[in-house]
Amino acid sequence: MSQLDRRMFLKVLAATGATPALLAAQDSSGGGRTDAVVWKRTPCRLCDVGCGMLVGIQDGRAVAIKGDVDAPANRGLACVKGYYAVQALYGSDRIRYAMIRRNGTLVRVPLAEAYDVIAARLRATVRQHGRDSVALYGSGQWSLTDAYVAGKLWKGALGSNHIDTSTRLYSASARAGASGSVGVDGPLGSFADIEHADVVVLWNHNIAETDPVLFSRMLERRRTNRLRVIELAARTTRTSYGIDRSIRYAPHAELAVIHAICHEIVARRQVNREFIERHVAFRKGSTAVGYGLEGEPITPDVPAAASWKEYVNFLGAYAARKSEPITGIAPEDITWLASLYADPARKVLSVWGSALNQHARGTWVNNGLHNIHLLVGKIAAPGNGVLPLNGQPGGAAAVHDAGSEPGSLPRGDVRNAADRELAARIWGIDARRINARPGRSALAIFRGLERSDVRFLWVHGTNPMVSLPNLARYRRAAAGDSCFVVVSDAYPTATTDIADVVLPAAWWLEREAVYGDAGRRLQHSAQMIQPPGDAASDAVHMIEIARRLGFARLFPWTAATHVEQSWNEYRRFHAHPATRLPSLAALRGGRGMLWPAGSSETAWRCNTAHDPAADKRRGQFDFYGHAEHRAWIWLRPYQPPAETTDARYPFWLASGTVLEHAGTGSLTRRIPTLHRAVPGAYVELNARDAEELGIGNGTRVRLISRRGSIELPARVNVRSQPARGQVFVPSFDEHVLVNMLTLDACCPLSGQPDYQKCAVRVERVT
Ligand SMILES: Nc1nc2c(c(=O)[nH]1)N[C@H]1C(S)=C(S)[C@@H](COP(=O)(O)OP(=O)(O)OC[C@H]3O[C@@H](n4cnc5c(=O)[nH]c(N)nc54)[C@H](O)[C@@H]3O)O[C@H]1N2
Ligand SMILES: Nc1nc2c(c(=O)[nH]1)N[C@H]1C(S)=C(S)[C@@H](COP(=O)(O)OP(=O)(O)OC[C@H]3O[C@@H](n4cnc5c(=O)[nH]c(N)nc54)[C@H](O)[C@@H]3O)O[C@H]1N2
Ligand code: SF4
Ligand SMILES: [Mo]
Secondary structure (H helix, E strand, O other), X not given: OOHHHHHHHHHHHHHHOOOOOOOOOOOOOOOOOOOOOEEEEEEOOOOOOOOEEEEEEEOOEEEEEEEOOOOOOOOOOOOHHHHHHHHHHOOOOOOOOOEEEEOOEEEEOOHHHHHHHHHHHHHHHHHXXXXXXXXXXXXXXXXXXHHHHHHHHHHHHHOOOOEEEOHHHHOHHHHHHHHHHHOOOOOOOOOOHHHHOOEEEEEOOOHHHHOHHHHHHHHHXXXXXXXXXXXXXOEEOHHHHOOOEEEEOOOOOHHHHHHHHHHHHHHOOOOOHHHHHHHEEEEEOOOXXXXXXXXXOOOOOOOEEEXXXXXXXXXXXXXXXXXXXXXOOOHHHHHHHHHHHHOOOOOEEEEEOHHHHOOOOHHHHHHHHHHHHHHOOOOOEOOEEEXXXXXXXXXXXXXXXXXXXXXXXXXXXXXXXXXHHHHHHHHOOOHHHOOOOOOOOHHHHHHHHHOOOOOEEEEEOOOHHHHOOOHHHHHHHHHOOOOEEEEEEOOOOXXXXXXXXXXXXXXXXXXXXXXXXXXXXXXXXXXXXXXXXXXXOHHHXXXXXXXXXXXXXXXXXOOOOHHHHHHHHHHHOOOOOOOOOOOHHHHOOOOOEEOOEOOOEOOOOOEOOOOOOOOHHHOOEOOOOOOOOOEEEEEOOOOOOOOOOOOOOOEEEEEXXXXXXXXXXXXXXHOHHHHHHOOOOOEEEOHHHHHHHOOOOOOEEEEEEOOOEEEEEEEEOOOOEEOOOEEEXXXXXXXXXXXXXXXXXXXXXXXXXXXXXXXXXXXXXX
């Protein structure tokens, strides 16, 4: 640090009274300039909590960051990723210019030339092979207006429904489950339920590392107000050490655990009969649904009415003692869990992350968790309810609403004529242009490369050549040259490695945006700095391509004002109080609003005291998303996983997240401090398994599944410890690809891959 930098550092410290985590000591361009640091408000973009941050801008650079004490999500806190987030803007290998592959290497070209090539190729592909030969794979990293522009370009302009996003990988089952159970997707409550609850039950959710700021809110509440936090988990993690009680259960056993708890609640007559009679109906669905291993992994469900009596009979098979061989949970613990959920004096919040959704029956698991809460009438009220914490910064009920999913329109469903007409009216197109058949979901897009059905693919803000399951299959598919691939990203990735054209993406702070989070809060993020080189928002790139394709009339927006213009158009789809979107003016400069929101926000949906769309004549709750205004308890059986362990592959492999990295590490590996803290992937083993195999901390081991093998160092009881017979590998490392091992089985109702159940063998590397 130079003399001047150090002085600035101390000055900022003194001026703010807080500790800015970073001053741009690595900045070489700043020279001797000493403009004051100006603090500006924005949400953090490195996970779904969406913490409110204050970013220090000086000389056109983001040089410091600290938590915003008035931000509702974090109240001044931030995790280590947040504190270093601005460094991810300045990695030396940032993509600044468009590139086109020539003779095997990507070479820099003027942006207009890249646009011309993309547009020509897209036009030619549609002409030659039809609109079903082009696909777009977008991202939970997107701003809502990026998603809106993408949906309009693909569905409204090109007439192709082959568009999906990486949200498929983390929240699809939660959304399908909530829609089936309570008729609306996205959480009914919000993060504020943490402070209202008496008990939080974490379901296989290592929240200490995945949503650390929310975990600290729980711990604070536990310290001051005797909130009890318990977990049901397959692995002992940092979360387990900080809470009241941790119960182990067997991999994939969720549905059996849930039904065992419900059986106990019914057997002990702890059901909330009044709530059931007034607000609940029963449903069963298709049961021979398979594992989504080929073709389009999503199959439609066929719901049929069921009765209370049928439900009680159904639960009979899951009595605690009977289901113990599947659940691995002692009957007295099931009784204890049931009494926690049912106790009329306690408000209970169930919380889970994406790992629970990454389940071959993920939609059913989500239905089941709603079942417990519906049975005891603890839902959609302060401190009572379910809170799935879903993934990437785009969050839960945000990106997919903008019409960027294969079956969705900005409002409604492509299969519904009235929804198509609404979209056509707002877009100013002929309704017949919109395809009435849902398109390919994420895995189906990449399966489409296998047989050359997809010949043009545009990937934005996601790194599928690292993050897809059964990766060898999709890398093989992408290696063929029948598909033209465009990739928009801020950094080179394993996916830009397969691109024919690369476009430079503006990231956080470099563009205006509206972002969602996992708790239904919409937040505005202003542009604070210039993007590097030719980088621009994903929407701007798409608008330029649309113009070149002759759709200028549909996208009459300028680079400077496209966010407001497209947001205002998107809002026209949501004039109804159940989904109303606030104006940009209401979001700008504020700390966000809980969607749906007009002039005020909606704290608890479907609760008639809070939700303007709910009808008070129906009592305390109105589940208006279902035509009969009732929530549904689903009779969804336990079924075995797509793959199980055996003598050759005796270990269960689970994979996921570490505190220091986000996603596939594209951003966090450019943050030197985080990269050095956790430079690469490793495999965690149970200490006794490790001892039996002669493996110690640091031993190099080989993991072998039915699909591939990887080599990596072992970790024994360092940070977390899997149960016996299980191993865990973080999925951020593009050099050690856990997805060479995983299976691409899916929940057939949501299309979300089951990353968590795969059988492996563990060998010492000699
Ligand atoms: N084995 C295994 N695999 C998994 C998982 C697992 O648990 N186990 N988890 C799955 C889950 S939950 C997820 S979410 C995925 C994550 O997988 P991906 O979505 O593939 O990973 P990210 O690293 O989040 O990718 C985001 C990319 O977008 C870029 N980016 C960020 N913002 C923008 C933007 O605004 N525009 C553009 N164009 N680019 C941007 C970043 O540089 C980064 O390269 O991985 C999945 N894969
Ligand atoms: N620091 C950080 N935070 C993040 C992210 C990040 O990349 N970094 N990403 C965000 C995103 S995109 C997502 S989707 C969420 C993910 O959030 P979570 O879903 O909480 O993710 P994980 O910690 O990856 O997985 C949770 C746990 O589930 C266990 N598990 C689940 N099912 C099974 C099973 O059948 N068997 C076994 N043995 N274990 C199982 C895994 O061992 C793991 O400990 O986190 C978000 N927050
Ligand atoms: S918890 Fe998430 S949103 Fe908050 S600072 Fe950390 S990475 Fe950012
Ligand atoms: Mo995710």
